[in-house]
Amino acid sequence: MDRRRPPGGRGKTLLEGRSFDWTLALAAVAIGILIYLLDDRTNWSNGFGFDGRFYGELAKNFPQAVFGHGQVTPPGLGEYTGPHLTGVDSYYAYRWLPSGLVWLGLQVTALSPTDGHVVGMFAALDALMYGLATFCWCRAAGLLGLGRREKLVGAIGLVVSFAVLRTGGYYPVLTDQVALGLGALSFYLWLRGNTVALAICVVAACFTWPFHIVIGPLLLLFPPPPGVRGAFASGSEPPGPSWREWRPARFPAAVGAVIGLATLAALIAIQLGGYESHEGTEQLPLFPLSALIVAAYFFAVFALLLPQSLAKLVAILRSIRLGRLAWAVGVVAFVLVAGRLIAARPGFATTELFKDAFWSTTLDPGIFIVVLVSYWGILILALLADLPRAAAVSWRLGPAMAAVVGAGLLGVFTTQPREIVDVIPFLLLPGVLAYRRLCGLSDLSIVVFFWASLLLSRIWLPIGDLSTNLGLLQDFPAQKYYMTLGAWTPPSTYAMQLGGVLAIGAAMWLLARSRRSGATADP
Numbered sequence: 001m002d003r004r005r006p007p008g009g010r011g012k013t014l015l016e017g018r019s020f021d022w023t024l025a026l027a028a029v030a031i032g033i034l035i036y037l038l039d040d041r042t043n044w045s046n047g048f049g050f051d052g053r054f055y056g057e058l059a060k061n062f063p064q065a066v067f068g069h070g071q072v073t074p075p076g077l078g079e080y081t082g083p084h085l086t087g088v089d090s091y092y093a094y095r096w097l098p099s100g101l102v103w104l105g106l107q108v109t110a111l112s113p114t115d116g117h118v119v120g121m122f123a124a125l126d127a128l129m130y131g132l133a134t135f136c137w138c139r140a141a142g143l144l145g146l147g148r149r150e151k152l153v154g155a156i157g158l159v160v161s162f163a164v165l166r167t168g169g170y171y172p173v174l175t176d177q178v179a180l181g182l183g184a185l186s187f188y189l190w191l192r193g194n195t196v197a198l199a200i201c202v203v204a205a206c207f208t209w210p211f212h213i214v215i216g217p218l219l220l221l222f223p224p225p226p227g228v229r230g231a232f233a234s235g236s237e238p239p240g241p242s243w244r245e246w247r248p249a250r251f252p253a254a255v256g257a258v259i260g261l262a263t264l265a266a267l268i269a270i271q272l273g274g275y276e277s278h279e280g281t282e283q284l285p286l287f288p289l290s291a292l293i294v295a296a297y298f299f300a301v302f303a304l305l306l307p308q309s310l311a312k313l314v315a316i317l318r319s320i321r322l323g324r325l326a327w328a329v330g331v332v333a334f335v336l337v338a339g340r341l342i343a344a345r346p347g348f349a350t351t352e353l354f355k356d357a358f359w360s361t362t363l364d365p366g367i368f369i370v371v372l373v374s375y376w377g378i379l380i381l382a383l384l385a386d387l388p389r390a391a392a393v394s395w396r397l398g399p400a401m402a403a404v405v406g407a408g409l410l411g412v413f414t415t416q417p418r419e420i421v422d423v424i425p426f427l428l429l430p431g432v433l434a435y436r437r438l439c440g441l442s443d444l445s446i447v448v449f450f451w452a453s454l455l456l457s458r459i460w461l462p463i464g465d466l467s468t469n470l471g472l473l474q475d476f477p478a479q480k481y482y483m484t485l486g487a488w489t490p491p492s493t494y495a496m497q498l499g500g501v502l503a504i505g506a507a508m509w510l511l512a513r514s515r516r517s518g519a520t521a522d523p
Helices: 014-037 050-060 062-067 097-109 115-143 148-159 162-170 176-192 195-206 212-221 250-272 287-305 310-318 322-342 350-360 367-376 378-385 387-396 399-414 424-439 443-457 491-521
Strands: none
Touching: 014 115, 014 148, 014 162, 050 062, 050 097, 050 115, 062 097, 097 115, 097 176, 115 148, 115 162, 115 176, 115 424, 148 162, 148 378, 148 424, 148 443, 162 176, 162 367, 162 443, 176 195, 176 212, 176 424, 195 212, 195 322, 212 322, 212 399, 250 287, 250 310, 250 350, 287 367, 287 387, 287 399, 350 399, 367 378, 367 399, 367 491, 378 387, 378 424, 378 443, 378 491, 387 399, 387 424, 399 424, 424 443, 424 491, 443 491
16 A cells, blocks of 8 residues: 555545645634634623633733732632632642633733633634644544545544534633643644653643543553554454454453442442432432443443453553653653642542542433433444444554543543543544444445534534523523533433434444445345
């Protein structure tokens, strides 16, 4: 195969391949700008939102607030009239970078730091991040041998989602969008083997989205194996086991069983203790089924994404090179020390937040999966539907990829899909390949994928102004936005989203069945 020509296209030069990548990236930027101009934005705190009130105010006085312990406005609704706080706390000490970029943008453009200018600058930054994420996906896909159709499906899955088309436009003053862009850049730099640039990117991502403190060291410790370039070109990917054929190896199955049972026991203990969610969300009287689904999911993720034997795990650990260990430890140490120096006071109790989110996985059977697909789109559904082969794809890129994919899949137990935003670019690859295996990449399949993604994104459902009474978040119109954040998802909107996910799953099944029938009938 001529490596100057991307697989899937005849007579396409490398320049034309890059032009296609740039076209998709610019389209993503244009979408980001368009959804901002649609003017369907939160009315909370003059367009900043709840957490955004802190991020927006931080952008107005960034150097003094972050590094000089100046006065800041805490998160909340409306105009703040209470005493100002000093500096950032231990929670926001790892979430300040996007505000710094917005402050820098205001300085470069000489715009006054009004609320409107800050919101607009955040929206512009978000749009650039969508473009960065799309471009990095396309370049990474090209390195791995994927063609234009795979790139297109991945770009649609990345951008045509509730996360971008609704959250990005309605709630622009957040750190999510920058985390998405830096997550994609981390993936691309890791595949390229550029350790220095990757380390810089990881540090930036850690001060945008704390989950990257887990992800980044894995990438620095374990490079992709040699020979991965072009590894996933059409026809070259080994099929791997389907769900019917999958038989877990003893070591990961044993670990998964122990963790699954421990998870089940923990949920039962919390439930029997009479725990009630902080949000007051109604729990369906189906706790045993919900808890079993959570435990089974834990088992499956560990059984599929752990090394196949203890000896393999030991070999992986012994393969770590001293230089890479130094990079990983150095980056983590720098981030943690810098965060402690920046933090002027304690922040949220993260253990209590996690406990509430973890228990919320039992509000309804499989709610964490339903809201994950509803928020991020169809590629997540395809990945889960073909998880054994998706795990095999991840392992083909080495232990770092398998660990990151596993961490992302386990991260959904916060029941807030946005919490794994920096891992989504890593999930794109196994998701696209799963969709390619199941439904193919014919013109019909891509058209169905696009329109189903658009339907699931709910761009057609304006959100509008919401009440400032936080006790009404589980009612409409607030549920137009909050139905995708599992801790605030009541049974009614859970059922609505479950119906949509099942309908799209049925459409994918029909596509897959017709594809298999066509292949059988083809002489």
